[in-house]
Amino acid sequence: MNRQKSYKDHSLTGTLYLVPTPIGNLEDISFRALKVLKDVDWIASEDTRNTQKLLNYFNISTNQISFHEHNTQKRIPEFLEKLERGESIAQVSDAGMPSISDPGNELVQACIRQNIPVISLPGATAGVTALIASGLSAEKFTFIGFLPRKKSEQKKYLKELSTRKETLIVYESPYRVKNTLKNMLEVYPQDHPVVLCRELTKIHEEYIRGTLTEVLNIAENEELKGECCLLIGGSTLEEKETLSESFEAISIKAHVELLEEKNNMSSKEAIKEVAKLRGLKKQEVYKEYHNI
Structure with a gap:
């Protein structure tokens, strides 16, 4: 079990901040996100070159460290050492929320295990x-x-x-x-x-x-x-009833697969039934089903 009070005194350790970045328009970043990026000791960036453009735009000089899917295992112990020394880190992805189809979740889990506070900022996704x-x-x-x-x-x-x-x-x-x-x-x-x-x-x-x-x-x-x-x-x-009753709405192959699943038919039986329902030759349905 882990119980975190985010804003009590965490002077013994640093804090991991999860900071969302704009998904396009740089002006979508929040005042709070900018303050955190300025105040932390390090920024863990998915691509330091990409994040540097954002930092330059807002005149932020905080040091960056690369953190992406290919160096996760190497970086996490380094980050934990810094956090345990009292240094704070802001983790960002190239765009939007960290951990949402982007790196971040493993670092969060590691911090929770070490009782290091993790604070998420709201923002663009x-x-x-x-x-x-x-x-x-x-x-x-x-x-x-x-x-x-x-x-x-x-x-x-x-x-x-x-x-x-x-x-x-x-x-x-x-x-x-x-x-x-x-x-x-x-x-x-x-x-x-x-x-x-x-x-x-x-x-x-x-x-x-x-x-x-x-x-x-x-x-x-x-x-x-x-x-x-x-x-x-x-x-x-x-719509489901239409899908099962009105075969005009779906492709021949999908129609065969639907009968296989719905009526527990073999592909051979389903091909025969689809040909009958559509007024086609079995060979035509067979070729369409097998992409011949």
Whole structure:
């Protein structure tokens, strides 16, 4: 058990501050974040070059130490020594909140084990920033982060997510977002609501709101730049019934997979049934299912 009173006298040790940085517009940083960055002894940065731009902009001269996924095990003991000597550290990622799809959590856990206070500052995070302007329900949501990169693993995961009723927040690279939307089309109905946000808080900020097929059409015909945040509308009971009854809404392959799962059919049986329902030859469905 660990019980922390954040603002009592911690003179025997330093404090680890988790400081959010702007996700684009540098003016989004808080006064408190700037004060902490100025007052601490060290700044642990995911990329010191990137953080230096922020420090230069606000005339902050605090020394930095690199802290990223490749040197975590080396740095944590060094940081613990500094903190136990009474030195304080501000940990930052390149953009947004530390630990959210970025380094940080292992350092937090190590500090908690050593009874070193950990204080988190509120601030920008891309997922929630995108969510509240998306037009999708923000009452309940789940942060997914980055999806698996391999097509088979991604489709399997998307299939698991497809029945979730809350809005889902996904981070994606502009180089992979088109293929991700294509994979979604094999799992979700064509008219499923999605919102693609890019370049958040920057001059080219854009929200692309529409159905899955509409957003995919834009991704296929335009070069989308900047880190993307993809929001997926929650499933509804009515939509699930439509998915199982109206095969026009899904691809042939997804239709076969749906029958396999729903009716406990073999792929051979499901292919035969899909061919019958769609008025197609079994060979056509077989080729589509096996990507031949």
